[in-house]
Amino acid sequence: MKVGVVVFPGSNCDRDMYHVLTDVFNLDARYFWHEKSLPKNIDAVILPGGFSYGDRLRAGAIAAHSPIIKDIHKLAEKGIPILGVCNGFQILVESGLLPGVLLKNESLNFMCEWTNLIVENNKTPFTNQFKLHQKIPIPIANGEGKYYVDNDVLKQLKEKNQIVFRYSEIVNGSTDRIAGVCNKEGNVVGMMPHPERAVESEINPVDNKPSSLIFKSLLVKMGVSN
Amino acid sequence: MSLETHELSELKSKIGRNPTLTELQIVAAEWSEHCSYKSSKKHLKMLPMTGPLVINEKGYDSGVLDVGGGYVVTAHIESHNHPSAVEPFGGAATGVGGVIRDILSAGTRPIAIFDGLRFGNIEKDQQARWLFKNAVSGVAAYGNCLGIPTIGGEVEFDDCYQNYALVDVAAIGFGKKENLIKNHAKKGDIVVLLGGSTGRDGIGGSQFASDSLESEDRSAIQIPDPFIEKLIIEAVLEARNEKLIHAMKDLGGGGLSCAISETADALSVGIEMDVQKVHTRESDMHPDEIMVSESQERMLIITDKIKLKKLETICKKFHIECSVIGNVTSDNKMHVKKSKKTFANLPIDVVANATLLDLPSKKPEYLKTIENENKLKIISDYSKTLMKLLASPNIASKIWVYGQYDHEVGIRTVVKPGGDASVLRLDNGKFLSAKIDGNPKQCYINPREGAIGCFEEACRNVVCTGAKPIGMLDHLQFGNPKDPEIFWTFLESLKGLTDFAKDFKIPCVGGKVSLYNETPAGPIKPTPVIGVLGLIEKKPLIPQKISENDCLVIIGNTKDEMGGSEYFEYIHKFIGGKCPAVSFSESKKNMESVLVVIDKGLLKSVHDCSKGGFAVAVSELCMKNMIGCKISLETVPGEKLGVDRILFSESHSRYLLAFDKKNLKKLEDLLKKNKVSFKLIGQFGGDKIRFVSGTKPIIDLRVDKAQKTWLNSLRDLVLHG
Numbered sequence: 042m043k044v045g046v047v048v049f050p051g052s053n054c055d056r057d058m059y060h061v062l063t064d065v066f067n068l069d070a071r072y073f074w075h076e077k078s079l080p081k082n083i084d085a086v087i088l089p090g091g092f093s094y095g096d097r098l099r100a101g102a103i104a105a106h107s108p109i110i111k112d113i114h115k116l117a118e119k120g121i122p123i124l125g126v127c128n129g130f131q132i133l134v135e136s137g138l139l140p141g142v143l144l145k146n147e148s149l150n151f152m153c154e155w156t157n158l159i160v161e162n163n164k165t166p167f168t169n170q171f172k173l174h175q176k177i178p179i180p181i182a183n184g185e186g187k188y189y190v191d192n193d194v195l196k197q198l199k200e201k202n203q204i205v206f207r208y209s210e211i212v213n214g215s216t217d218r219i220a221g222v223c224n225k226e227g228n229v230v231g232m233m234p235h236p237e238r239a240v241e242s243e244i245n246p247v248d249n250k251p252s253s254l255i256f257k258s259l260l261v262k263m264g265v266s267n
Numbered sequence: 268m269s270l271e272t273h274e275l276s277e278l279k280s281k282i283g284r285n286p287t288l289t290e291l292q293i294v295a296a297e298w299s300e301h302c303s304y305k306s307s308k309k310h311l312k313m314l315p316m317t318g319p320l321v322i323n324e325k326g327y328d329s330g331v332l333d334v335g336g337g338y339v340v341t342a343h344i345e346s347h348n349h350p351s352a353v354e355p356f357g358g359a360a361t362g363v364g365g366v367i368r369d370i371l372s373a374g375t376r377p378i379a380i381f382d383g384l385r386f387g388n389i390e391k392d393q394q395a396r397w398l399f400k401n402a403v404s405g406v407a408a409y410g411n412c413l414g415i416p417t418i419g420g421e422v423e424f425d426d427c428y429q430n431y432a433l434v435d436v437a438a439i440g441f442g443k444k445e446n447l448i449k450n451h452a453k454k455g456d457i458v459v460l461l462g463g464s465t466g467r468d469g470i471g472g473s474q475f476a477s478d479s480l481e482s483e484d485r486s487a488i489q490i491p492d493p494f495i496e497k498l499i500i501e502a503v504l505e506a507r508n509e510k511l512i513h514a515m516k517d518l519g520g521g522g523l524s525c526a527i528s529e530t531a532d533a534l535s536v537g538i539e540m541d542v543q544k545v546h547t548r549e550s551d552m553h554p555d556e557i558m559v560s561e562s563q564e565r566m567l568i569i570t571d572k573i574k575l576k577k578l579e580t581i582c583k584k585f586h587i588e589c590s591v592i593g594n595v596t597s598d599n600k601m602h603v604k605k606s607k608k609t610f611a612n613l614p615i616d617v618v619a620n621a622t623l624l625d626l627p628s629k630k631p632e633y634l635k636t637i638e639n640e641n642k643l644k645i646i647s648d649y650s651k652t653l654m655k656l657l658a659s660p661n662i663a664s665k666i667w668v669y670g671q672y673d674h675e676v677g678i679r680t681v682v683k684p685g686g687d688a689s690v691l692r693l694d695n696g697k698f699l700s701a702k703i704d705g706n707p708k709q710c711y712i713n714p715r716e717g718a719i720g721c722f723e724e725a726c727r728n729v730v731c732t733g734a735k736p737i738g739m740l741d742h743l744q745f746g747n748p749k750d751p752e753i754f755w756t757f758l759e760s761l762k763g764l765t766d767f768a769k770d771f772k773i774p775c776v777g778g779k780v781s782l783y784n785e786t787p788a789g790p791i792k793p794t795p796v797i798g799v800l801g802l803i804e805k806k807p808l809i810p811q812k813i814s815e816n817d818c819l820v821i822i823g824n825t826k827d828e829m830g831g832s833e834y835f836e837y838i839h840k841f842i843g844g845k846c847p848a849v850s851f852s853e854s855k856k857n858m859e860s861v862l863v864v865i866d867k868g869l870l871k872s873v874h875d876c877s878k879g880g881f882a883v884a885v886s887e888l889c890m891k892n893m894i895g896c897k898i899s900l901e902t903v904p905g906e907k908l909g910v911d912r913i914l915f916s917e918s919h920s921r922y923l924l925a926f927d928k929k930n931l932k933k934l935e936d937l938l939k940k941n942k943v944s945f946k947l948i949g950q951f952g953g954d955k956i957r958f959v960s961g962t963k964p965i966i967d968l969r970v971d972k973a974q975k976t977w978l979n980s981l982r983d984l985v986l987h988g
Contacts, residue, residue, distance in 0.1 A: 050585060051497055053414020057678045074584070090676075092412040095494025151407050151671045182411070182673040238675045243692060246683070246809075 042084040042263045044068050047113070047129075049075045049104045054090035054126065054237060061237040062087075066256045068265075075107040084263055085122040085166070086113060088129025090182070090235060100143060100185040101131030110136050122166035122262060123229045127183055130221070130231030139222055139231045140198065141190040147214030151184040155247065157209040158220055158234060162202050165227045166262040170254040176209065177254075178247035179234040186233045188215040188222070201225050206232055269295045274622075281617045289603060289610040292555040294618060296521035297528055300782055303621035306748040307780040310758060313765045318774035320737055326450035326514060326533035328369035329440065330776025332738050334802060336695030339447060341440035343369040343777045344703070344740040344798055345519075348784055350488045351405075351434040355398045359384075359405030359434045360491035361563050366438040367413065368517030368566065371500055374448035374507045375440030378677055379691055380410045381703045382420035383435035383742075383796045384668075387428045389660055389984055395424065398432045400985050405491070406436070407671040412493035413500065417672035418680055418689035418701075424660045425707055427792045431784065435742050437703055437798045441693060446507055450514040452534045452569045456595040459578065460523075462499045462565040462587055463492060466548030469522070469561025478783055495564040498585040503566060505581050511574040518565040524558045524618075526567045527593075528601050532619035534569075539602040540593030542610070554610045558603060569595060631752035637712050638830065640844050646911060649958070649966045652838055653882055653914070657890075657973055658980040659837050662879045667982035682809055686891075687728040687875060688799075690807045698803035700734035704877075707792035708831035709917070710760060713846035717831065718760035718795045719767045723849045723919050725799035726771070727875040730858050731922065733808040733865040734801025739768060741778040741797055746790025748782045756793040757782075764795065770851050773799070808865045810872040813892040813925050815952045817871060820934065822857050822945045823921035825881060825905035827912050833879045834915035847918050853944070854920040860941040861922050867937065869930040876921040882914040882966065884923055885949075886956050890974040895953035900960045904944045910965055914958065925951065 044062055048055045055072065062070035073079055079086065093104035104110075110132075117123055117138055125133035133139045146152055158177040160168055171177075190198065195217060198204050206221035221232030239245050239252035260266040270278065270291065278286055278294055286294065300306060317323065322331040322339065329343035345366040351358030363380060370377040384402055387395035399422075410417045415438075469489035506512055514534060518526045523545070531538045542554040548562070570578055575591065582589040596602070601618055603611040646652050656662050669684040681698060682690035688702035704725040710717030726736045741764055746753045768775055784791045829835050830844030864870060872892075876884040881903065889896050900913050908916070926934060931947070938945045956973060958966040 051412070051494055053412075053497065053676060057676070060678065091414055092494065092497070095412055095492070095497075097494070150404075151411055151673070153673045153675060154670055180675050182675055184411070235675070238678055241678070244675075244678055244681055 042069060042265055044070045045073045045079055045083050045086045046070055047073050047075060047086060047088050047109055049093035049107060051093045051095055052089055052091035054235065058087055058089040058237045061240055061256065065240055066260065073109060075104065075109045077109065079109060079112040079116060083116065083121065085259055086116060088125040088132055090127030090129060093128055093132060101128060101135040104132045105135035114138065117229050120226060120228045122259060124167055125231040126235055126237065127233055130233055131185065133229060133231045138229050139224060140194055141188055141222060143185045144187040144189050145185050146187050152186065152213060153180065153182040155180045156212050156234065158206045159209050161207055162205045162223065165205055165223050165230050167230050167255050167258050168205060169261055170258040175251060177251040179236060179239045179252050181212065181234045183233055187213045188219045190216050198222060205230055270298065274298060277622060282613060287611055289555050289558060290613055292559050293524040293611055296524045296559045297618050298621035302521045302525050304780055305621045306624050306626055306782060309623050309625060310761055313761065314775040315768050316775050318772065321774050321776060324450065326516065326530065328372045328517065330738060330740065331373060331447065332776060332800065333444065334693060334695060334697060337444050338693060338695045339375065339442060339444045340699060340800065341370050341373045341375045342437065342738065342740055342800055344435060344437040344742045345779055346433060346435045346742060346744060346781045348433050348781055351402055351432040352398065354488045355401035355432060356405040357488055357491055359402040360409035360493065361489040362434050362436045363406055363409040364491055364493065364496050364563050365519045366436045367415065367496065370438045370440035371503055372515050372517050373440065374446050375442035376504060377415045377438050378441045378679060379439040379701065380415055380417040381437040381701065381798065382406045382417060383703050383705060384420065384422045385428050385433035385794065386424055387430065388426050389424050392429060394430060396985060396988065402432060402434055403668050403671060409491055409493045411673040413497050414676045416674045416676050416680055418674045419684050420703060421705065422665050422668055423705065425792065427707065429788055430786050431791065433744060433794060435796050437740055439701060448507065448512055448515050450534060452514050452536050452595045454595055454597040456513055456569050456571050457575055457591055458538055458540060458593040458595065459568045459570060459589055460545055460565060460592045461568055461582060461589045463495045463562055464546045464548040464588065465557055465560045466562045467552065467556060467560065470556060470559060489561050489563050492564055495587065498587050499564055499566060502581050502585045502587055506578050509577055511570055511578045512568055513571065514569040516567045518567060520561065522559050522561045528615055528618040530567060531601060531615045535599070537596035537598040537600040537602065537615060538593055539596050541604050541606065543605050544590050544592040546588045546590045554603065554605050626748055626754045627751045628755035628758050629751040630755050637843050638845050641841050643839050643841065649910065649914065650968045653886065653966055653968060654973065654976060655838065656833055656879050656883055657886060657977040659833060660981060660984060661833055662883055663980040664978045665981065666978055667985060681807055682732055686810060687731040688801065690732050690803065698807045700729040700732040700801040700803060700807065701798065702728035703796055703798040704728065705794055705796035706831065707794040708836055709846050710795060711792035712830040712843065714756040714759040714793045715763035716846045716848045719763040719849050720847055720919055721795055721797045722764055722767050723854055724875070724877050725797045726858060727922065729799050729801030730861050731873040731875055732803065733862065734803045735862060736771065736773050736799050737802045738776040738800045739773050739797060741775055741795060742781065744781045744784050744791065744794040744796065746783065746785045753790055760793055760795045771855065808870060808873060813871055813888065813894055813951050816928055817925055817951045818928050818931055818947060819896065819898065819949045819951065820924040820945055821903060821921060821948050822860065822924065822938070822943055823853065824918065824944050825903050825908065825913055825916050825921065826918040827906065827908055828916050828918045829912065832915055832917045834911065849919045856941060856943050857920045857922065860938055860943045863941065864924065864934055864937055869934050870924055870926045872925040874923045876923065877917065880915040880917050882958065886973060888923060888925055889956050889970050890977055893970055893974065894951050895955040895957065895970050896949055896951045897957045897959065898949035900958055900965060902946045902948045904946045910960055
């Protein structure tokens, strides 16, 4: 199974994500530079974290106009699993693939710390191995991580089960403590915390098993494991 | 901001004619203290710079250590003090950028950043608060954007930095030995300038940094662009993988003038260049400005015609500019032209080698009486004193700082910041531990012992993670070297560091000297900052949760050494007393013993005693683990001392070992065998930090209360004053 890791100018978690996909989960991962096109037969696409275009204008705003985004739109429509992490989430939001916006954290500072997520939707390709409301210890590292939607959209998100992760407590002022959402179909998921930083016990001071389920869910979805 | 009269006549006699205006600018930049090290270079040679792991090659801007399995670690330290004192965000950010490019120059990928930040009294001084806040933002903005984790550092406040700032940045790189750039060049090779455009920022920056800070010369301040730097890193590493680089140097102080002359000098060649070929930000720049601009995010690369095509393709992919600005010659001259007109044509060895000075030195007057102690006011409530220290800016948790730094990116950070040293995992299965330490309060009282103390403290910190020190970086920051008293303090510090490095066989792999750190209010205290790299062959000690009934052992003697302690300076507002001194034999024995007991897997956590002394170190263990303790002061090894001395003396070579009670016997046997001074001093448990002397309670403090104060006080101070 082939997983594409999209690299934008300024992506900086691409190599970490690639390491986790290949060395930890034995997946066939490939890098795709943002000016290239994605093959039609790709099985999943991940937009890693970083500072695409140095966060100029708004985080993710310029990368959302990269040539590769057209292909990502097409793959999203076909139901291919797509995951955006941190800056990848910001890019998915900016390109209209996911609802909402990401604003500056309430502290107005960049925040790097370990936090806990609660799984709110265990039907997506990246969460199907979780129990509902399962807790995931995981780090965040962002300056613009405060997820915002107005009340109408929030209502829709709840109705369509689009809230995938919540923080277990108030972290950065996100609407309804939302840390990750999906599209209506559930195949496009975006999340601010970094699962690739949490799946190896050596660097996870709490417990690496829960975050590993994000990648194991993808393996199950693709029929690679069960 | 130009050559001194005697330097001008020296230049004239060396080249046998009057220099052109451009030549004057080039030489003034390269002969500045900042670039030439003319005051310090003669003396720096005393430091040991070789060792079994050290790889020395010409033209490296960073130290290179062989860590086994075909891999190398590179390291370097730089400061950006003058610019940061004027424009803290940009100054700190470009400080990060500069040292990262030094790491890149060797052909290694930067994998970690450390920052040492020093400012005036933030409790009283709003300017200091502003400088601090913005310098932290600058480091965060640059390092985070690059995706290089900032995994450690230190922050300190002292009145001597009023209206000033010390911003030191160290960086570590990692790569395959076979990928190191072997700097070489031959006639006909091509000189390429890659990266950001050359503009009018940072004009004369190196001369600005080689003088006291009296006015805010904003044109001398460089402007940061981490996005361009990130693209340069990826482009250069791709070019390295394809073996397209013959030689490489980053552009830092002195801009093109220094990069061209130092590269040509290191490789024993000449370089001919055309300023018209340099891609500039503004169209009307004069050749002089182009030659001395310190615009950031630029690399000088030497390659050949065939490889150039591939290099251009890589640059095109990343949309970064790459200009062919000249070529390598065999006449050992630096020839600067604009189209066909010559603006400078100087022998390389004249430009690159300023005449070294041998400045006079004299022991400062103030040192004659500094060790005398004042009579101190009597402390009636040590719980209050401890609480006050835990809330003090120098001791309070720095989580407000490192919480703004991405310290996880790169997924190597095994031991996270906030403890002693941080630890990174390497691709060869080993681990690298690193820490930087300074202590101007002690260095002021005794420049020699103070500097050794910084070195030993950095060693202690990496030892606490189970690492053996393998290399040292020194950053020597002082005032005006032409003042013989200041120069004496510089020499004393350097001699102390040299003695320790030789005795412990820890080579100096890189360093920097920063002089003229002065404002009209006076010079800074001597501020050597020492970085130590440690290697862990098997596995690091990752602090484990301390629980009820776990035991606490202290290794090392507590002595009556209160000079420069936070207790004297913060609580009693007294500068003076005896500076802590490191006993080399005791230090070595203690380090080795700690490494042995870590290796045997007997410990849950090790922490060294430093700022605030024993009482603060014990409290930190309690607060991190949210557990109380009961400590008997009379069991603490060392001479018989008063309660305040035992609690707050900052004697070196001391370690706190927390472990499960069941390991007590084994631990005691090993430590006895190694003949170190140690004692079981107490146990963990309950919800209070308690120190007793005999049956008399001395300190009784709720952990949760202490923790809240310790974690939040720095942030509260920055945000609310």
